[in-house]
Amino acid sequence: xxxxxxxxxxxxxxxxxxxxxxxxxxxxxxxxxxxxxxxxxxxxxxxxxxxxxxxxxxxxxxxxxxxxxxxxxxxxxxxxxxxxxxxxxxxxxxxxxxxxxxxxxxxxxxxxxxxxxxxxxxxxxxxxxxxxxxxxxxxxxxxxxxxxxxxxxxxxxxxxxxxxxxxxxxxxxxxxxxxxxxxxxxxxxxxxxxxxxxxxxxxxxxxxxxxxxxxxxxxxxxxxxxxxxxxxxxxxxxxxxxxxxxxxxxxxxxxxxxxxxxxxxxxxxxxxxxxxxxxxxxxxxxxxxxxxxxxxxxxxxxxxxxxxxxxxxxx
Amino acid sequence: xxxxxxxxxxxxxxxxxxxxxxxxxxxxxxxxxxxxxxxxxxxxxxxxxxxxxxxxxxxxxxxxxxxxxxxxxxxxxxxxxxxxxxxxxxxxxxxxxxxxxxxxxxxxxxxxxxxxxxxxxxxxxxxxxxxxxxxxxxxxxxxxxxxxxxxxxxxxxxxxxxxxxxxxxxxxxxxxxxxxxxxxxxxxxxxxxxxxxxxxxxxxxxxxxxxxxxxxxxxxxxxx
Numbered sequence: 001x002x003x004x005x006x007x008x009x010x011x012x013x014x015x016x017x018x019x020x021x022x023x024x025x026x027x028x029x030x031x032x033x034x035x036x037x038x039x040x041x042x043x044x045x046x047x048x049x050x051x052x053x054x055x056x057x058x059x060x061x062x063x064x065x066x067x068x069x070x071x072x073x074x075x076x077x078x079x080x081x082x083x084x085x086x087x088x089x090x091x092x093x094x095x096x097x098x099x100x101x102x103x104x105x106x107x108x109x110x111x112x113x114x115x116x117x118x119x120x121x122x123x124x125x126x127x128x129x130x131x132x133x134x135x136x137x138x139x140x141x142x143x144x145x146x147x148x149x150x151x152x153x154x155x156x157x158x159x160x161x162x163x164x165x166x167x168x169x170x171x172x173x174x175x176x177x178x179x180x181x182x183x184x185x186x187x188x189x190x191x192x193x194x195x196x197x198x199x200x201x202x203x204x205x206x207x208x209x210x211x212x213x214x215x216x217x218x219x220x221x222x223x224x225x226x227x228x229x230x231x232x233x234x235x236x237x238x239x240x241x242x243x244x245x246x247x248x249x250x251x252x253x254x255x256x257x258x259x260x261x262x263x264x265x266x267x268x269x270x271x272x273x274x275x276x277x278x279x280x281x282x283x284x285x286x287x288x289x290x291x292x293x294x295x296x297x298x299x300x301x302x303x304x305x306x307x308x309x310x311x312x313x314x315x
Numbered sequence: 316x317x318x319x320x321x322x323x324x325x326x327x328x329x330x331x332x333x334x335x336x337x338x339x340x341x342x343x344x345x346x347x348x349x350x351x352x353x354x355x356x357x358x359x360x361x362x363x364x365x366x367x368x369x370x371x372x373x374x375x376x377x378x379x380x381x382x383x384x385x386x387x388x389x390x391x392x393x394x395x396x397x398x399x400x401x402x403x404x405x406x407x408x409x410x411x412x413x414x415x416x417x418x419x420x421x422x423x424x425x426x427x428x429x430x431x432x433x434x435x436x437x438x439x440x441x442x443x444x445x446x447x448x449x450x451x452x453x454x455x456x457x458x459x460x461x462x463x464x465x466x467x468x469x470x471x472x473x474x475x476x477x478x479x480x481x482x483x484x485x486x487x488x489x490x491x492x493x494x495x496x497x498x499x500x501x502x503x504x505x506x507x508x509x510x511x512x513x514x515x516x517x518x519x520x521x522x523x524x525x526x527x528x529x530x531x532x533x534x535x536x537x538x539x
Contacts, residue, residue, distance in 0.1 A: 173328055173332030173333075177332065177336070305426050310328045
């Protein structure tokens with residue numbers, strides 16, 4: 001049963017991720033007084049891309065056609081580590097949160113290589129920007145992980161969630177800072193406003209879209225799908241790490257149903273927050289991203305400091 | 316660990332952490348109006364944490380100081396600074412922080428330093444909320460850092476006021492408030508200081524035609 005869940009959970013990630021993107025788009029459209037596309041539109045887009053002919057550029061090497069598969073597979077493996085509806089999964093016990101950050105780095109490396117492979121100006125530009133941003137986002141991400149690990153005494157996501165769940169409602173200053181820092185990192189890493197605009201292919205300032213500009217057909221579908229899964233991964237990480245209530249702790253059917261309902265509601269609420277911030281904020285100049293991410297880093301450092309200063313006692 | 320504390324004590328801890336955060340926000344804020352806004356938020360947090368301490372320790376006289384800091388630090392002084400900025404037409408002026416990353420790292424190391432300094436005091440006492448004393452020392456030091464790194468007179472005054480916030484916070488959380496006479500005296504001193512600073516702003520501006528206090532170190536008006 002446990003292994004069945006462990007395999008079913010990444011599949012659930014794959015299935016729900018486009019729906020999440022559709023929901024964010026829906027809320028954003030409503031906030032901006034526009035008519036929203038159907039919630040199922042991302043699925044239709046993926047299907048359309050899947051049946052279309054894939055055209056490879058003349059200058060592309062094997063990296064270009066291998067990258068989408070590798071990126072998608074890395075996201076899938078990362079999804080196996082993050083508990084979605086239930087903790088205590090066998091896969092979550094094998095690998096800890098560093099492995100997850102490593103999978104993200106692997107996916108990013110191949111994305112960047114594919115962007116540079118074809119030798120267009122946009123690809124190289126997007127690749128260099130992606131690397132710049134991630135080199136600043138990753139330290140903040142790891143500091144958040146360290147802060148959580150110091151509280152929970154483990155770097156294993158499943159055990160850390162169990163710890164937060166067991167200790168009940170506790171106001172931890174370090175968690176407040178870590179939550180804020182992780183949200184900023186998630187925005188930067190998934191390429192949302194104010195760092196990158198996911199809705200456009202026609203801007204000089206684009207980052208993610210610049211790298212995948214030459215992709216078409218099923219390759220593009222895999223890339224889009226992978227980035228949707230990445231967005232959902234960050235959402236689930238935030239929701240289950242800081243608010244793990246009602247996640248299933250055993251594999252009975254009622255517990256699993258409750259866990260599924262809880263995570264769907266949590267993700268829906270988080271995406272409303274994201275849509276609000278995307279509607280209120282304008283995209284930043286690329287040179288101000290460094291300020292944004294150093295603020296995230298500062299928050300994570302403060303989280304760690306406040307854990308040491310305020311939460312550990314000697315009495 | 317933190318989960319052995321009561322909810323109110325946890326909330327006091329959270330407030331302490333948020334007050335440190337506002338100090339850092341002030342350190343990185345280059346727009347004067349927003350700087351004053353963050354300062355007002357710090358005053359409100361200070362007043363809220365005083366009220367929390369009053370509730371959790373059942374000390375009714377602290378409610379008075381909570382109300383005092385709410386009115387004076389949360390509303391009156393920010394409103395005065397706001398009016399000054401508007402009247403002197405400074406609301407578009409930027410007081411850019413030079414080397415923001417270095418200032419932030421300096422601030423973080425000040426927090427570590429104040430923790431290191433306060434560790435022996437914390438170990439001696441049995442009062443659980445006492446380790447917030449290192450946070451309040453950090454707020455004092457961060458206020459000084461703000462005064463050092465800025466050139467603009469208004470920013471320096473905000474730094475000075477936040478030093479006072481840090482001292483007040485230390486008094487509330489570690490010794491459960493000062494005698495009422497002292498507290499009232501300090502509150503009105505700060506208020507009077509704000510008024511006098513306002514007068515000084517006009518004086519400085521009429522003599523050097525700017526609020527950039529670095530210019531005060533030059534002897535002549537002529538550029539060399």
